[in-house]
Amino acid sequence: MAELVKRHRVTLVTSNAWESKRLTHQYAWVPPGVELVSIQVPYHNKMGVWQRVKAFSDFALQAIRKGKEIEKPDVVWGVSTPLTTAWAAARVAKYHQVPWVFEVQDLWPSFPIQMGAVPWKPVQRELYRLEKNLYQSASHIIPLSTDMGRYIQELGIAPDKITTLVNGTDIPATPVSASAKQALLHKLGLEGKQVVLYAGTYGRANDIPMLVEAAKLLQDQPKLYFVFTGQGYDEPLLQEAAAVQTNILLLPPMPRHQVFTLFSLAAVSIVSFIDLPVLKANSPGKLFDSLAVGTPVVVTNAGWTKQLVEASQCGWYVPAGDAEALAATLVQQLGNEQELAVMRKNAASVAQQQFDRLQMVPVLEQIFEEVVGRK
Incomplete structure (x- = not known):
């Protein structure tokens, strides 16, 4: 994002949960130039299933409302997890009549279902239906591993709609002494x-x-x-x-x-x-x-x-x-x-x-520019 904001207007809609976990003020968490829209939703990983459902739902609904209020974007970049975050991104994109790109960081709802957090079959079916609808509605999909990309293709999504960008990192400029x-x-x-x-x-x-x-x-x-x-x-x-x-x-x-x-x-x-x-x-x-x-x-x-x-x-x-x-x-x-x-x-x-994250930025930019150009 720090590289993207040098050439593009970037608005970040996110939860404020990161603020309580921030461990240093030596570096900016939000890159300079990024417009931050922070949503107050309590969340921690010791929450039970229903507490998480409420937190996810509250965030998604508030994200949609905030997303409708921002200046019209050229493209919406929706990042899971959870699946409700991608759903909110799709709704914001529909409101503004712009394309959206779906970055798949984890496979939802497969993960919570296999963890036993969603034992109800009717709910599972609805979540899988929502997942496939989101893949279909996205202008492009960016899974973070080859196995995720293969899974998405097996759902009938065209390979040319998928670009795998394996999760990367910041390569230190100099080795630790x-x-x-x-x-x-x-x-x-x-x-x-x-x-x-x-x-x-x-x-x-x-x-x-x-x-x-x-x-x-x-x-x-x-x-x-x-x-x-x-x-x-x-x-x-x-x-x-x-x-x-x-x-x-x-x-x-x-x-x-x-x-x-x-x-x-x-x-x-x-x-x-x-x-x-x-x-x-x-x-x-x-x-x-x-x-x-x-x-x-x-x-x-x-x-x-x-x-x-x-x-x-x-x-x-x-x-x-x-x-x-x-x-x-x-x-x-x-x-x-x-x-x-x-x-x-x-x-x-x-x-x-x-896995050098900087090398992935031009690919990401090209994806955004292509989906905007197609529109």
Whole structure:
């Protein structure tokens, strides 16, 4: 968005939930020049199903009202999740009689349905119907993984209406210095340790109990240390584990620039999810952040991320939920410094070649300009 606003007028309609989670004022959350329309809707990831439904509905209705009040745009860019956000974008676009582009960040409603949050068959059918209608009404669709794109095509959407832009990251202009890494290791009391890092949401889908169990199995490996930073549903579980297990360090959430330093000092990072079919298609941001600083990644999805780390030799795959396999993989792979060096080099290379967010901006601009031109 920071690049787009240099050449276009950009209005961002979003929830104000990010304000309570903002960890630093060192950087602007909203890029200069972007007009922010903030909607006050309470939301946190410990909410129950009905609380979330209310929050999603309140946001969608307010977003439609606010969207109708803004100066007429040339195109509307709707980003899921949840599906109600894309629905609101479609309604705003219809009101202004302009095209809209649907960015699919996660597959809804497949995700909440497979998580058991929507057990009612009639409701499921209506949500799937809404999903397909949104794909059909969008002028263009941008899924964030190849597996998502394949899923959308299988619903009968024309391939030329779909452009996959795999979720990317900001590639650091200069590598994190050895002195900065050493200073952070000293501050955290981790000098001489091989850090196994989990940075992200402690959600129900992230298989945090498996990571805790793997750490427990590795307490006889004094060099290996599990570091967690983030927040979410399973935070109490991690707090209990950190209090009794000798190889877990639980850190508070960190601003993005500090997380990059943490990734850079890790021997390996873990991007874990429970074993649900829909999660094989997802595009987790922390995977790309890790690769950007040359840190290999362990993934537990048997989808495209498994293919990526194995084909590019920038990480490893272990089956979801298998703590013993994760523990064995960490012992074996982190004991081979020569292979780790190759993995680090490959990780940085694949990030620069495939996941540099700046390289995606011209493609995104072209999509917007083409749909506007067709109108």
